[in-house]
Amino acid sequence: MHDIRWIRDNPEAFDRGVAARGLDIRAADLIAIYEARLAVQQELQARQAERNAAAKQIGKAKGSGDEAEAQRLMQATADLKAAVQGLEEQDRQRAAELDERLAGIPNLPAADVPVGADEGANKLVRQVGERPEFGFEPKEHYEIGEGLGLMDFDAAAAISGSRFVVLRGQLARLERAIANFFIDCQTEEFGYTEINPPLLVRDEAAFGTGQLPKFSEDLFRTENGFWLIPTAELPLTNLVREQILAPEELPVRVAALTPCFRSEAGAAGRDTRGMIRQHQFSKVEMVCVTTDDRSDEELERMTGCAETLLQRLGLAYQVMLLSSGDMGAAARKTYDLEVWLPGQGRYREISSCSNCGDYQARRMNARYRPEGEKRTRFVHTLNGSGLAVGRTLIAVLENYQQEDGTVRVPEVLKPYMGGVDVIGGK
Incomplete structure (x- = not known):
């Protein structure tokens, strides 16, 4: 299994290694999946923070007797919960896709290994x-x-x-x-x-x-x-x-x-x-x-x-x-x-x-x-x-x-x- 963070930091070395294995795999394709997952995770964290903040405000609105605001916040929390669940599923899917791709890639040869097809x-x-x-x-x-x-x-x-x-x-x-x-x-x-x-x-x-x-x-x-x-x-x-x-x-x-x-x-x-x-x-x-x-x-x-x-x-x-x-x-x-x-x-x-x-x-x-x-x-x-x-x-x-x-x-x-x-x- 390969470390995607190492691949991101060393794309040329990775490409040379898989090429020596006779494979047409590009670091750029793997990095794109990884960065797409990072973007999902960032959005997920933002929506989770919004949901948590809204949940806290519900109690305050109810305590002040502002039922209309409380209802609005409850609906917003429900919408955010659904958004969070959707983003969590996207994160799982992207993680599974990346893991599947990485799991099928052989180890990279050491520097002193002769390069050849067979x-x-x-x-x-x-x-x-x-x-x-x-x-x-x-x-x-x-x-x-x-x-x-x-x-x-x-x-x-x-x-x-x-x-x-x-x-x-x-x-x-x-x-x-x-x-x-x-x-x-x-x-x-x-x-x-x-x-x-x-x-x-x-x-x-x-x-x-x-x-x-x-x-x-x-x-x-x-x-x-x-x-x-x-x-x-x-x-x-x-x-x-x-x-x-x-x-x-x-x-x-x-x-x-x-x-x-x-x-x-x-x-x-x-x-x-x-x-x-x-x-x-x-x-x-x-x-x-x-x-x-x-x-x-x-x-x-x-x-x-x-x-x-x-x-x-x-x-x-x-x-x-x-x-x-x-x-x-x-x-x-x-x-x-x-x-x-x-x-x-x-x-x-x-x-x-x-x-x-x-x-x-x-x-x-x-x-x-x-x-x-x-x-x-x-x-x-x-x-x-x-x-x-x-x-x-x-x-x-x-x-x-x-x-x-x-x-x-x-x-x-x-x-x-x-x-x-x-x-x-x-």
Whole structure:
């Protein structure tokens, strides 16, 4: 959500920001709605003052026995009451119109975000790790999983339809091992407090993080009006909604391991084979709430936490700074971590870490009061995958595959696998 007063004071900066997002929105149009509302409010205040003054005069006229004047004043008060009610309705309508317009505008990109329409303008920040070399043609993850008899898309389709999977035996355990490894690192080493949040949220929560109203088609909704979370970012970030935090409470760093549910609207024909793009998947999510002067630092820290997990798993990856046209709507700056998948022969996204500035905080009315100041400020919110569990499973299968179709277990996961060294081995 944007501050209309900031837009009024910085129209050129706003226009540049939305243009970088590829939108044809003008500050002047928004300011015109805002100023029209201000004019209504000024007239409303004047009519309210007239009504109050007339009401006081009625008693005086009655007290002096001037019934004619009292009747005149009573009629004037009634007329003013009707005028006030009409102006109040105009104010509500203009406020709703402005809020609706502002709610649909994405966050403005940070100054160092590359300007571009799509992923073609993303900037490579660094590549880390060595890609594995094979003496055979590496397979894709679904070929490996199906070859082991541990990954079943047909059974899932019979139960739920496309974009679901059934994992069996050691592969189901491997996914659980990855998830537990991630959440243990986040909470025991990286300073995040583990949260077990609701998986169903109300409209207000989805609006607060920016999924509503614009991206409802990407979500699943229950018949009684709840939304299934597409990421734990929704409940975790909304933990501070409608709150005023003290400086000593910040930063708030929380993490959760949850299932996630996405409709994948618009993904027809994309990644139809395998587990890359599923309706249901598990993910460890990191969320940070901090002061407005520390969010850039927290973004680097959060990205570093996600990178550490990939390094410990021995997976090659690259860090991309997303362009203005490729970022999520709520983000002002995003790093994507892309892991190397030898079966596909390319890097694929496994984590996004974003600084949302005060965009979500304004929608949630989440603030803090700096020490020594009377006025509050909006907090800054950040979120990041630490990591997507299913895509990490894909990466482990493809990077640790062996020619006989089995898969070696990365060293850091062996304690979570009961000492199993090889999946599919005898």
